[in-house]
Amino acid sequence: MxxxxxxxxxxxxxxxxSQFYVSQEPEPVFAAHLEERLRQRQRELVSQKRKFRFSFADKRRAMIQKLRAQPILAFFFAILSLAAITGIVYALGRLTGFIPGFGFTSEGEIVYVLAEPVESSAGGNTLHGDQAGRGEDQFWVELTVEGDGLSEWEDFSKAFVQQPDHEPVEFRTSGSSGIIENEVELSYSFPPLVNQPQEVTLLIEDLYGQDFAISLELEPVEEGEVVPVPAEASILQKSESHQGVQLVLDNVAVNSEKTIFQVSLHYDQPHTWVIGPWNVTLSDEKGSLYPLTDITPTTMHSEDTHIYKTIPFDGTEKLVLTLATFPPSDSLSLFTDFSEDSPSFTFDAGENPEIGQLWKLNHALSAGSFDLKVISATLTDEPGLVFEIETGPSVSGARFYSTDPLVTGSTGGIPVHNGNITAGLTFSGMPEQPLEIQLMGVYYQAKGTWQIHWQPPAAPPQDMTAPTRTVAPTMLPLPSATPxxxxxxxxxxxxxxxxxxxxxxxxxxxxxxxxxxxxxxxxxxxxxxxxxxxxxxxxxxxxxxxxxxxxxxxxxxxxxxxxxxxxxxxxxxxxxxxxxxxxxxxxxxxxxxxxxxxxxxxxxxxxxxxxxxxxxxxxxxxxxxxxxxxxxxxxxxxxxxxxxxxxxxxxxxxxxxxxxxxxxxxxxxxxxxxxxxxxxxxxxxxxxxxxxxxxxxxxxxxxxx
Structure with a gap:
């Protein structure tokens, strides 16, 4: 590498x-992220029953969120693999703690995992069922597909899980590693299963042009696979709230080898998320940094929650968790989706509007804690409309939408000379009738420092290794270069x-x-x-x-x-x-x-x-x-x-x-x-x-x- x-x-x-970082606006990661969130919101807003046909005739593209490591970190780190549960596990009762690949379990929750790996082949591709888990709030699977000629542009897959005597249920979210040496790691998350089935069938349509159906046998996880949650770690710890955003330490699990903790961002306004990646740093009071490995399962939404692994502690340390973004900034860039209850106004361009024509407007819009005022509109040659908006100091952008069939897109715009912002709509042809224009979302900045002062729980004393600032690993010299x-x-x-x-x-x-x-x-x-x-x-x-x-x-x-x-x-x-x-x-x-x-x-x-x-x-x-x-x-x-x-x-x-x-x-x-x-x-x-x-x-x- x-x-x-x-x-x-x-x-x-x-x-x-370099190619990754010179992408066009909007950034592909943010665009995929935004698409996923809006799709999820649409599922929440519009609940439709769908008759399942395992015929593969309807091949609409399903959204796949690419889970990529930040390329800049290739300067510094080797990629660390998440430990997977392998082999057959044995039945146990209700457990509370952290399960690798699954996450933290709720109190008294019974978690089932894949009894043994399975595989299926079709059209020269082989699908491996590596892991699966069933809890009270989701069912998820981790898969690997391998084969020659896989293409990033040919994955139009949809996944369904079918229980005996039930209709198939479509996946909620998915993740993909991208193609690496003719292999792709995939994950799918589904709504929770009913009646605690011991066996389910996974159906995947159009995965790189092939259809798969594999049977998954599930068994309760055993105690040794769970990192326990100590009693003293059950109380939530929170940072100060800045403009409705708060960093929260949700869960902690400890054994003699490691400490695992979960942090999340909580928002006063529902349907809000950070634009771009965020992390936390773990330091002592002098600023020395402890090692962190992000082990967030691929089936979790890492835009809101991260799970980290670090060293075991003796319980006397005074630590600081600090929210971090890259590139570093003293503020967070956020987006709030108001599609569920979006304020709107009516715009009438009149007869024969001309390119460059300006309309003076006076429309007040209130959404959540934001007050916006639309003061003008300009017709562009796409054709399109660009609206100028007066806002508060923290708002950096807005996104409009209209149900008119001639609307082809929405743009966020940029700040203008007087501190106002713009938002735009594009059309296949300029509508002749008045438009109802809805405020779908607001971009804004939250300034502050998000920190949690934390005294970690003590790990069991056996085999615990004290941290050190001096590292003396056994390292081998590089092989001699070939002449x-x-x-x-x-x-x-x-x-x-x-x-x-x-x-x-x-x-x-x-x-x-x-x-x-x-x-x-x-x-x-x-x-x-x-x-x-x-x-x-x-x-x-x-x-x-x-x-x-x-x-x-x-x-x-x-x-x-x-x-x-x-x-x-x-x-x-x-x-x-x-x-x-x-x-x-x-x-x-x-x-x-x-x-x-x-x-x-x-x-x-x-x-x-x-x-x-x-x-x-x-x-x-x-x-x-x-x-x-x-x-x-x-x-x-x-x-x-x-x-x-x-x-x-x-x-x-x-x-x-x-x-x-x-x-x-x-x-x-x-x-x-x-x-x-x-x-x-x-x-x-x-x-x-x-x-x-x-x-x-x-x-x-x-x-x-």
């Missing part, structure tokens, strides 16, 4: 991450890279690196900003291996927007709270990110061009250009031209061997290019010791040895 320097992404990953033969350009680049890296690989000491990245953020892009400065500190031991790292990202104002540290094989992101172990291999300092891309050029069908050029300081440079063409051009909304491929460039100083600049770009249909980002290395120096602030950051790293 990463090269010998764990903190440097391979170029193909860096390109993928390069038969590729003169690859050999040349590798020799130049080795020449530059060699002096910095001699220890003991520290290497200080400063890099600057510029980009042109698209609408809706939140990270990286247009300018990003990354400062890295690497500690090198006597054998030349990297032992500790501090990584700081700054914006153009000099503010730290991301901070992480690595000690041994353990990394923690102080901004998001995420943490984890890496690959367990020792590695040497290197700024070489070109060699690996070149070594895989033939395998990836990459075109490579070598040129003699000049560096920005006038010194002779080797310019390497690599590009990949798409099978067919991709036209993104809002772009003037379609993309026909991607590429990257690297400038290498021929005298020193330093890779001084890297650039990624889109290839356009007319043969031109659109630069995605440019990263320049502005400082590399070797020092005996880092500033005290860097050592202070490392002192805040806490983990179990």
């Amino acid at each position: 990463v090269n010998e320097m764990n903190q440097l992404l391979q170029p193909n990953l860096e390109s993928a991450m 390069i033969t038969g590729n003169p350009l690859l050999l040349e680049v590798k020799q130049l890279a080795d020449k530059y890296d060699a002096p910095f690989q001699k220890g003991p000491g520290w290497v200080h690196v400063v890099q600057e990245t510029t980009s042109d953020p698209r609408a809706g892009q939140t990270y990286p900003p247009a300018y990003l400065k990354s400062e890295q500190w690497y500690e090198i031991d006597r054998e030349g291996y990297v032992t500790r790292i501090v990584w700081l990202d700054y914006n153009s104002d000099g503010q730290i927007i991301q901070q992480s540290a690595t000690v041994g094989d353990y990394s923690i992101n102080f901004t998001t709270g995420d943490s984890g172990l890496n690959n367990g291999l020792r590695y040497r300092f290197s700024l070489d990110i070109v060699t690996q891309s070149l070594s895989k050029a033939d395998q990836n069908g990459t075109q490579v061009l070598r040129e003699n050029s000049k560096c920005e300081d006038g010194r002779p440079c080797l310019l390497i250009t690599m590009q990949n063409n798409f099978a067919s051009a991709v036209q993104n909304p809002g772009e003037e031209q379609a993309f026909s491929g991607t590429g990257q460039r690297a400038w290498i100083d021929l005298e020193t061997g330093q890779q001084v600049k890297h650039q990624s770009f889109w290839l356009l249909e007319d043969g031109s290019e659109s630069v995605i980002s440019t990263k320049s290395t502005v400082l590399v120096e070797k020092v005996s010791n880092p500033p005290q602030k860097i050592l202070d950051i490392l002192e805040k790293v806490i983990m179990v040895p």
